[in-house]
Amino acid sequence: MTDVFVPEEFEGPRELTGDGFRLEPLGPQHNDSDLAAWTSSIHHIRGTTGFEKWSWPPLDGMSAEDNLADLTRHAQDFVDRTGFTFTVLDPTTDEVIGCV
Template sequence: MKRITFAAALLLAAMPCAAIAAEPTAPALVAPAFAVPTSAEGPGFVLRPLGPDLVKIDFVAYMSSVEHLQQTFTRSTEWPHAGISDADALLDMQAEAGRFARRESFAYSVLTPDGKRERGCIYVAPSPVAGYDAVVRIWVTKAEYDAGFDKALEAWAHTWIAAKWPFKNVAWPGRDIPWATWDALTAKKGA
């Protein structure tokens, strides 16, 4: 894949994102009448939907913690990895913005209050396992994890999801549900 500069990627961002947002591919996660949160504030952070405007600070955050995220968030070497290009990062942000616009899933950047640094992300998505209305996954950078922010963000996110979202039963893999249990549940669905 040809690498493009970050500045060039940003210039190309608006049109592809609109095209991605216009092409539905999965059912909406929430009803049309539900007002999806587009921002939130917590102690020492703000939430903003992931999209092309946040590609650079998102990239810096996850690339600072590749090994940590492979062990705590994905348990895989597929994301993140050292070979992610600016173009790959931009495509990912466009896809996240498209899914958000189509109400299929909702990815949020957890930013410092000034919006200049990403501390982590929160993802609200459909559950692949029957019995759950949604899946919520969280990651924080290694530095934030070491500083204890992971547990604080998790506690805040539980309260936020319960208060602001229409779900009755939410799966929290790697948190309320151990990874081995979640992996077994998702493997049964695939069988």
């Protein structure tokens, strides 16, 4: 028997809008903006409490193709209900400003 991550009836939220941000499931459609956002913040992310010993984000960045594969995996996790990664968007520009 496999442990269930979320109950069968759970529906992952598709959007949340707040003051100065909008969340939506992270996916391949965010590739360019996502790659630009995290590659400009590698040292900040790696210096954030809890990330000091992680291997992500890679110090040398990654190709757009590798980032796309990563985002495609996150989107599939959402469909499979094994993970729920959200992109944080600027509500006025739809540019990626983070993820959760």
